Amino acid sequence: MSKQNNEILSGLNSSEFTQILNENTLMCLLNLKGKFVYISDPLCSLLGYQEKDLFNKNITLLKPTSVNKHQSKDWWTTIKETHHWHGYVNFLKQNGQERKLMSTVSLMESQENKEAYFLCVFKLLPLPKEVEEFVDNELCFKWFFVNSPIPKALFSLDTFQYIDVNNAWENFIGFNKREVVGQTPENLNIHNYFDTSFVENLKSKENHTHNLDNGIVFLKSSEKKRVILNYEKIVINGKAFLLEVINDITDRIKYQKELKSISKKSIEKKDAILKLAGLVGSDLNYVFEEITKLAANTMQTERVSIWEFDSKRKYISCKCAFNSKDEKYFNHIELKSHDYPKYFNSLFKNKIMKVDDVLEDKRTKNFADAYFKPYGIKSTLDVLIQGHYSPYGVLCFERLESTDEWTIEDEEFATSIASIISLAVESDKRKTAEIELIKSNEKLVSLNSELSKLKKELEQQNIYLRKEIDLVFNYEEMVYGSKSFSQVLTEVEHVAATNATVLLLGESGTGKELLARAVHNISPRKNKPLIKVNCAAIPKELIESELFGHKKGSFTGAINDKLGKFQLADGGTLFLDEIGELPLDMQPKLLRAIQESEVEQIGSTKTEKVDIRIIAATNRNLQKEVKEKNFREDLYFRLNVFPIIIPPLRERVEDIPILIEHFVNKFSKQYNKNVKYISEETKRNLQSYNWPGNIRELENLVERAVILSNDEKLVIPNFKSSSKESLISSTILSLDDVQRNHIKKVLKKCNYKIDGPEGAAKLLEMKPSTLRDRIKKLGIERPK
Numbered sequence: 001m002s003k004q005n006n007e008i009l010s011g012l013n014s015s016e017f018t019q020i021l022n023e024n025t026l027m028c029l030l031n032l033k034g035k036f037v038y039i040s041d042p043l044c045s046l047l048g049y050q051e052k053d054l055f056n057k058n059i060t061l062l063k064p065t066s067v068n069k070h071q072s073k074d075w076w077t078t079i080k081e082t083h084h085w086h087g088y089v090n091f092l093k094q095n096g097q098e099r100k101l102m103s104t105v106s107l108m109e110s111q112e113n114k115e116a117y118f119l120c121v122f123k124l125l126p127l128p129k130e131v132e133e134f135v136d137n138e139l140c141f142k143w144f145f146v147n148s149p150i151p152k153a154l155f156s157l158d159t160f161q162y163i164d165v166n167n168a169w170e171n172f173i174g175f176n177k178r179e180v181v182g183q184t185p186e187n188l189n190i191h192n193y194f195d196t197s198f199v200e201n202l203k204s205k206e207n208h209t210h211n212l213d214n215g216i217v218f219l220k221s222s223e224k225k226r227v228i229l230n231y232e233k234i235v236i237n238g239k240a241f242l243l244e245v246i247n248d249i250t251d252r253i254k255y256q257k258e259l260k261s262i263s264k265k266s267i268e269k270k271d272a273i274l275k276l277a278g279l280v281g282s283d284l285n286y287v288f289e290e291i292t293k294l295a296a297n298t299m300q301t302e303r304v305s306i307w308e309f310d311s312k313r314k315y316i317s318c319k320c321a322f323n324s325k326d327e328k329y330f331n332h333i334e335l336k337s338h339d340y341p342k343y344f345n346s347l348f349k350n351k352i353m354k355v356d357d358v359l360e361d362k363r364t365k366n367f368a369d370a371y372f373k374p375y376g377i378k379s380t381l382d383v384l385i386q387g388h389y390s391p392y393g394v395l396c397f398e399r400l401e402s403t404d405e406w407t408i409e410d411e412e413f414a415t416s417i418a419s420i421i422s423l424a425v426e427s428d429k430r431k432t433a434e435i436e437l438i439k440s441n442e443k444l445v446s447l448n449s450e451l452s453k454l455k456k457e458l459e460q461q462n463i464y465l466r467k468e469i470d471l472v473f474n475y476e477e478m479v480y481g482s483k484s485f486s487q488v489l490t491e492v493e494h495v496a497a498t499n500a501t502v503l504l505l506g507e508s509g510t511g512k513e514l515l516a517r518a519v520h521n522i523s524p525r526k527n528k529p530l531i532k533v534n535c536a537a538i539p540k541e542l543i544e545s546e547l548f549g550h551k552k553g554s555f556t557g558a559i560n561d562k563l564g565k566f567q568l569a570d571g572g573t574l575f576l577d578e579i580g581e582l583p584l585d586m587q588p589k590l591l592r593a594i595q596e597s598e599v600e601q602i603g604s605t606k607t608e609k610v611d612i613r614i615i616a617a618t619n620r621n622l623q624k625e626v627k628e629k630n631f632r633e634d635l636y637f638r639l640n641v642f643p644i645i646i647p648p649l650r651e652r653v654e655d656i657p658i659l660i661e662h663f664v665n666k667f668s669k670q671y672n673k674n675v676k677y678i679s680e681e682t683k684r685n686l687q688s689y690n691w692p693g694n695i696r697e698l699e700n701l702v703e704r705a706v707i708l709s710n711d712e713k714l715v716i717p718n719f720k721s722s723s724k725e726s727l728i729s730s731t732i733l734s735l736d737d738v739q740r741n742h743i744k745k746v747l748k749k750c751n752y753k754i755d756g757p758e759g760a761a762k763l764l765e766m767k768p769s770t771l772r773d774r775i776k777k778l779g780i781e782r783p784k
């Protein structure tokens with residue numbers, strides 16, 4: 001036998017028990033789950049097993065079945081429920097045969113380890129006499145009846161009077177043995193089951209047992225107990241008695257009831273959570289009202305409220321409160337966090353705070369008088385409602401005077417409700433944001449359509465305006481390398497800041513318009529329009545209307561009112577291109593408009609003030625035109641305030657290579673070409689040309705060349721430098737050539753003498769040795 005078994009047995013080792021146990025005893029000990037913790041050798045060999053086969057195995061391995069057909073439940077189930085058995089059992093032996101045994105099972109407690117075990121003692125059958133012997137055996141009876149921890153009573157089978165009751169019975173029912181012997185359970189108001197038919201059956205048949213699963217007994221104290229009653233007929237000294245075994249299941253039923261109610265409550269809570277979760281997305285006030293109402297009902301709490309933090313979490317204010325009593329509650333009141341730091345700190349730290357006595361708890365004590373006492377609130381359960389980035393607020397459950405404490409289930413439910421509130425708040429925020437977005441989108445659409453309407457109107461009123469406004473100056477467009485053009489730009493910069501009239505003088509294509517835009521774009525008027533009038537391009541009869549506008553019907557063809565360029569340029573700059581072409585009769589009108597800064601529309605009697613800066617440009621020699629009476633002197637003087645002369649391209653050949661590169665890049669991009677190289681020769685050729693059409697001509701030439709070039713090298717087809725007269729090639733000599741020519745000239749003059757006062761070195765102000773080196777380097781030789 002194992003050491004553990006020995007300990008268990010010694011724990012059970014009352015003197016009586018030892019006497020039962022001898023080498024022939026068929027017995028075993030089962031733990032409450034039915035596992036063998038001890039099995040005697042005779043029982044093992046009777047069933048054909050070895051101890052190790054059964055030890056720690058479940059009794060169900062032996063397939064125990066009740067033999068008694070009146071027994072409603074099987075052997076092991078009955079033992080588990082009633083902790084008791086006295087009757088036959090059939091076991092399946094190891095060889096597959098059945099073995100019927102008389103069994104007596106009772107619950108025992110080990111004094112050693114305080115564990116409970118079922119002690120099962122078996123007798124061989126058929127030996128009815130032995131059965132009697134067993135119960136006749138005084139010691140065995142004592143163990144089975146007197147010392148049993150289960151309440152048991154013996155009745156006379158004839159009169160149903162109590163013959164004996166054990167200690168456990170006395171303790172349970174409350175009567176002592178003396179009070180009950182000779183009485184019936186009915187007399188003592190314990191129960192009246194002996195009126196029922198099963199008792200007759202017990203009388204008539206041998207070894208009959210009966211179970212009452214839903215019995216009720218009343219204790220001496222009148223307290224009612226739910227019990228399972230197990231009855232069996234036993235024979236003592238040849239006389240039949242009725243044994244009653246009482247199994248108290250009151251606690252079990254109460255526990256089952258509690259379990260049922262807990263599960264009912266939990267279902268209710270789940271239903272409530274599902275219902276509330278379904279509300280997320282509805283109007284927030286409605287959601288809050290429903291949440292507080294349903295949460296209060298489900299938690300059986302008198303008051304539930306939702307509080308919201310301000311943006312700095314300095315206070316919370318009540319957003320919604322449910323009150324089962326319908327009193328005026330603290331809707332819309334505020335609690336400042338610095339007034340109640342203990343409350344708020346605990347809430348932020350623990351996220352949930354249950355207070356079973358608000359008047360005593362240090363976290364709520366200091367506001368109990370104001371908030372809890374007047375309303376009879378005894379306990380609270382507060383949960384922090386989390387927001388997306390920071391806490392949104394607090395959910396409060398409040399109970400009036402009640403003994404109920406907040407349970408774990410309550411806390412779980414409250415936390416779930418707080419999560420639903422958080423979801424509802426976030427969804428509401430999203431909805432508001434979406435509405436705002438839709439609104440601003442709608443606003444944008446309406447603004448847009450208003451804008452396009454205005455734009456259309458404006459376009460219709462004056463189709464020039466946009467075109468002119470698009471004339472935006474871009475410094476990157478203007479390249480140069482010459483000193484003379486740099487000088488021009490310096491003048492532009494100086495004059496731009498002023499309001500002075502600028503007169504741009506230069507041949508066609510020299511960049512007058514570009515410069516006019518530059519003046520405007522770096523002037524304080526840059527955000528106002530630059531309006532261009534090409535005096536040469538407008539028919540003579542329309543020029544006045546172009547400049548000053550006209551009223552509808554003022555002349556044939558004036559079908560609408562029209563603004564003139566002066567009005568359009570108001571606040572900005574008016575660029576009068578090709579001013580030399582302005583008809584003579586228009587010149588005094590223009591002069592007046594410029595001088596007076598006012599204009600009069602054709603067909604109108606009113607004059608209109610305008611604030612305009614004038615830039616004029618011409619490729620004509622205006623002085624000559626004045627002399628020849630083609631241009632009015634007074635207008636010339638009025639325009640010639642700040643003349644800027646733009647040199648022709650041939651006078652600034654240093655600009656040519658840079659301009660070529662600039663235009664090559666521009667047109668390569670435009671025509672998707674990959675021109676990268678320009679031969680020095682091409683450059684030289686282009687520099688030696690006299691460019692009557694100036695930069696425009698160069699630009700057009702490069703454009704054509706880029707279009708025609710197929711590889712990385714720019715080829716200028718059919719370009720011939722102009723006739724000798726137009727060439728200024730001689731001016732473009734390399735430095736070496738110039739030096740060579742000059743040294744040669746001086747050497748010739750000095751008759752190739754280098755040293756001395758008459759020598760070339762003296763004339764050239766050089767050291768004779770340096771001159772010699774230079775002569776060598778430049779390959780100058782004395783002619784033979």
Ligand SMILES: Nc1ncnc2c1ncn2[C@@H]1O[C@H](COP(=O)(O)OP(=O)(O)OP(=O)(O)O)[C@@H](O)[C@H]1O
Nearest residue numbers: 477478479507508509510511512513514619695696
């Ligand atoms: N410095 C420059 N850098 C780059 N491109 C230039 C430069 N100067 C002029 N251009 C270009 O040369 C062309 C002619 O310039 P613009 O129209 O300004 O000359 P213009 O003197 O006003 O001519 P016109 O008297 O015929 O009206 C334009 O395409 C202009 O962009």
